[in-house]
Amino acid sequence: MSPVRPTLSRRVRNGAGPMTARNLHGHVVQMLGQRIVSGAIKQGEVLPPEATMAEEMDVSRTSLREAMKVLSAKGLVEARPKVGTRVRDARFWNQLDADVLAWRCNSMPTADFVQKLSEMREIIEPAAAASAARHRTVTQLKRMQTALEAMEAAPDPEAWTSADIDFHEAILAATGNELLISLFSVIETALSSYFTMSALTAVNFKYSLPQHRAVFHAIRDKEPEVAQKAMLKVISDTRENLSNKRRKA
Incomplete structure (x- = not known):
């Protein structure tokens, strides 16, 4: 399992200003989505447990959970009992989703x-x-x-x-x-x-x-x-x- 970094708290301290819960989970979506689409987090890879990811990213488990729901709706990840949350193969991604397209374009x-x-x-x-x-x-x-x-x-x-x-x-x-x-x-x-x-x-x-x-x-x-x-x-x-x-x- 790959560690998920950087943390979001550093971005807040560097001038992003106060964040609402919605903004925070939106940043988590952007960070993880970009890493998945770019290949930094591989297709088929099982993500670390929720508690571990939340600690590594310095966000609440609630924000992380909401972000995972968004990424799941975009087809990027899926949760399986006794397995955890896994990155799906690219053929299952919603390729016409505006965020997915943006992440692909940003990833050369x-x-x-x-x-x-x-x-x-x-x-x-x-x-x-x-x-x-x-x-x-x-x-x-x-x-x-x-x-x-x-x-x-x-x-x-x-x-x-x-x-x-x-x-x-x-x-x-x-x-x-x-x-x-x-x-x-x-x-x-x-x-x-x-x-x-x-x-x-x-x-x-x-x-x-x-x-x-x-x-x-x-x-x-x-x-x-x-x-x-x-x-x-x-x-x-x-x-x-x-x-x-x-x-x-």
């Missing part, structure tokens, strides 16, 4: 994770672009244009990523499909990390601007098939950029 995403995220984008976003071309309103088109102009004016990769996220969110919103819109709010963290990686690895972080313009023009002109192909090109170019970077690393 693997080539496999980037590949799967690219595949998910290829399944969803080209069809969404086609739908947006059929259903977009003038107001929604203006929102896309504003985001595109922000991408054009972006002075650095961080500003570019923020505008890029806005652009893709505007396209999903223009589909009028509330399920797709809700999905974006779930995967936004992962996409932000994905877009940032792509921008930082490119010689010119605005390398995909022409492709984004093509998507916008197709949606503006109500050309669904053109919009679909243009969005697929955006995604494939991003995938290729990241693949080239990994091959050179």
Whole structure:
């Protein structure tokens, strides 16, 4: 069994300020979740007994127990009689949970994770672009244009990523499909990390601007098939950029 550290009390003493019970168990969730997803605590590993973990982390057993309930709901751990709390295999994790996605992105995403995220984008976003071309309103088109102009004016990769996220969110919103819109709010963290990686690895972080313009023009002109192909090109170019970077690393 791996010891679970660092303690939370040190973080409080270093300026985090007074914590409510809810904040404290939230910090426990973040600490343990990040360690599990990063592999610091291995899949299949049985965690130390509750009393031991609470002492090591310098938190109450109540806070630890509440945190374990949250991690269990996310599919990361399970409690078994006479065995204890065990870390579940990654195939059981709720991969679309916002926290789980954030922890994966914060743990230096693997080539496999980037590949799967690219595949998910290829399944969803080209069809969404086609739908947006059929259903977009003038107001929604203006929102896309504003985001595109922000991408054009972006002075650095961080500003570019923020505008890029806005652009893709505007396209999903223009589909009028509330399920797709809700999905974006779930995967936004992962996409932000994905877009940032792509921008930082490119010689010119605005390398995909022409492709984004093509998507916008197709949606503006109500050309669904053109919009679909243009969005697929955006995604494939991003995938290729990241693949080239990994091959050179």
